[in-house]
Amino acid sequence: MNDEVTPAQTHAPHRSSDSSPGSESSPGSASPARIAVIGCGSIGGAMAAALDRAGFQVTVTARGAHLAAIQGEGLRMTGAFGDHVAHVQAVPVLDAAPDLAILTTKAQDAAAALADNAAWLRGVTLLVVQNGVEGPTTAHEVVDGASVLSGTSSIGANVPRPGVVDVTTPGPTVVCPGPGSDLTEARRVVSLLQSALPARAVENTDGVLWTKLIVNQVNALPAITGLSIQQTIADDRLRRVLVASMREAVRIAHDSGIRFGGAQGLDDSMLTVLAEAPAVTAEFVPLLLAQRMGDVPNTGSTLQSVVSGRTTEIDHLHGAVVRAAEQIGRRAPVNALLVRLVHEVENAARSVDGRPAFRTIDQVWAEVEDLL
Structure with missing residues (x-):
């Protein structure tokens, strides 16, 4: 069955900024919702x-x-x-x-x-x-x-x-x-x-939430390195790390009975290919996500939280994959490592100029290489 039941608009309607709020009524209502x-x-x-x-x-x-x-x-x-x-x-x-x-x-x-x-x-x-x-x-x-x-x-x-x-x-x-x-x-x-x-x-509620969770795998590496999402995907080694964490998450979801829903250009068939194809072939998924983001640097919400000194959502992103794995008697070592590295960056003392203590690409690779 096709998950999508209501067609999406391709763009948001535009109203001039000088229009007063509430000048349009909500559907079926005499006053604005x-x-x-x-x-x-x-x-x-x-x-x-x-x-x-x-x-x-x-x-x-x-x-x-x-x-x-x-x-x-x-x-x-x-x-x-x-x-x-x-x-x-x-x-x-x-x-x-x-x-x-x-x-x-x-x-x-x-x-x-x-x-x-x-x-x-x-x-x-x-x-x-x-x-x-x-x-x-x-x-x-x-x-x-x-x-x-x-x-x-x-x-x-x-x-x-x-x-x-x-x-x-x-x-x-x-x-x-x-x-x-x-x-x-x-x-x-x-x-x-x-x-x-x-x-x-x-x-398909669970499927859509899990598809978004897979998309949100792009958040950890920017928070660890201070780079934008597009920059992390463009780097060969960081892209391999991202693919590994995504494949791990998709396999855990499938083994938990999840059928992924269509969201952000991804669906169950594409994510099945991501999980089962050779790793180099699976790189098409993060490359597709980067293409859809365009050229404006997207830092991701987790890096935004690190920079502003707020607690990140990492325990609800990669951490959710780790918990799902535990519930079916499995492990998710790549996701668990990324959770640890994000926490280390967000909890570390800041540098003299006030910036977070980001890891270099070499440092990240040294931590994760043995898991790939």
Whole structure:
């Protein structure tokens, strides 16, 4: 059966930045839908600004200087989705129930963010868009009565300074059924999002989450070396390391009964080739991902966290592969090594100029060569 049930738009609709928020109504409604984005970082900020431009009534949660900047000057979006200043309501925690909530925090912050906002999320449709495979289950456990949808985003974005989100890759958002929801609910939310963002509904929830987990294998090496994703894939030795970690993850998933869903140009048949073909042939997958990213350097969310001194999501990315392997009595040594190296970089004392203590390519190769 084909996983994809709703066609994606190839681009996001554009509305001039001088249009007032809420000037367009949501489908089937006399007034604009109220959408809350919990965690207005890079992905959440891009989604919030695009939704505001499409006419929705948007509230975002944020912290610190980012919150203050949005409250004072609005949320400025630049890059691949076009330029727009979104005058959204920005708050530390929600103060009213939305029609739709979108959780876009880092995976390790999800439970706390949901608990802080739980009073306004009961009975609300909650779309979880974050890395890893455990987010929807966490949301279902923390928020009573929420209709939880699972989602992934292929948007590439970063926050260069407080109050600004720069979109480098205008990828689609995929919405799947989750705990307490069904495909009909996923389609309804997609119909809402498509006026602002490229989006589609997919039935194979676990498969889509695992495909995104394979794509997110590109995050560890930039965090370890300080290089962009494109630079790590261009290097022959680092590309071999990446292919090894991807092959390991795909094999663990297949042995766990996962059938990969279509996402970011990958599907089960392509990932089966990745796992079973000679390693040099399997290099087509990271090379394809780099091509799809384009020429604008993509640092990846894990490196962004290392540079800013925040805790990374590595335990929910490569660490999720290690846990899945343990659950079926297996090991994932390449993924386990990458988890360790990322933690060593993020926990190490910084250099005199304040930069993280990144590893050289030679140092990474010396650590991993015996596992390949």
